Amino acid sequence: MKFRITHTTRYVYGAPVSLSPHLIYLRPREHSRQHLRRFDLRISPDPILTRGQDPLDNELWQARFPELTERMEIESQVEVENTESNPFDFVLKSYAIEFPFEYEPVFKFALGPYLAVPFVDTQHALKQWLDEHFTDRPTGTVDLLTAFTRLFFTHFTYVRRDEIGIQSSITTLQKGSGACRDFAVLFIELCRTLGLAARFVSGYLYAPPGEDERTVGAMHAWVEVYLPGAGWRPIDPTSGVWCDDLFIAVAHAAQAETVNPVQGTYYSKTPVDSQMNVNVVIEPLD
Structure with missing residues (x-):
């Protein structure tokens, strides 16, 4: 596109x-x-x-x-x-096909900032949420991420927030709602809690007029997860999908506020x- x-x-x-x-x-x-x-x-x-x-x-x-x-x-x-019309056009390394897996040492070193877990109180709340809501976890890595993305989408309610800043993950868990940047940060911290390297992405999402109020007049935020063999793969928790050619990435970061x-x-x-x-x-x- x-x-x-x-x-x-x-x-x-x-x-x-x-x-x-x-x-x-x-x-x-x-x-x-x-x-x-x-x-x-x-x-x-x-x-x-x-x-x-x-x-x-x-x-x-x-x-x-x-x-x-x-x-x-x-x-x-x-x-x-x-040209990313097929978001599943990738092949994983054999050791990463099933989840959980361990990143190779050379990758784990480079991915350090994207594997960092949040503070103890936040980590406790995230683990508790995962244990309560993500109990039936597929063993295939792609299937697991797909199921997790759909669970996230159905559990949280999108609201447009024009005020400055990003909600803490605990706030988003408690409210059950947030803007795209709030969802991206929470999704990243949940992925890192599961042991998956994840980073924040700022960019643009095209949706035809009248079809998605989330993209009107503003930028969008989503997540990239690092999968061995596939590299950084984009996922949009706000829409509940793997990203295709409607998503235009501008910048990525380990910490959302920096971009x-x-x-x-x-x-x-x-x-x-x-x-x-x-x-x-x-x-x-x-």
């Missing part, structure tokens, strides 16, 4: 403010199944712009603003193609009101 994506973020301040350097994660990833055809980034006021890679090899842009301003706007224009699309703050000697508006439009291309 080919898409055109327009992502606009606007900030308006009640008086001139000084802006900190802003980190920008908006450029989609490129690999054998996802091809970036165009990426244009427009920022106002004009910044001093640099780009590079973060420690996880995500494309990172940094904008510095030398002057005071009452407005800031960041707009990205993207044309991208994803927020726009990161920065503003300073003023006196209190200043601020407003933010974000709009994402995804259009399929022929």
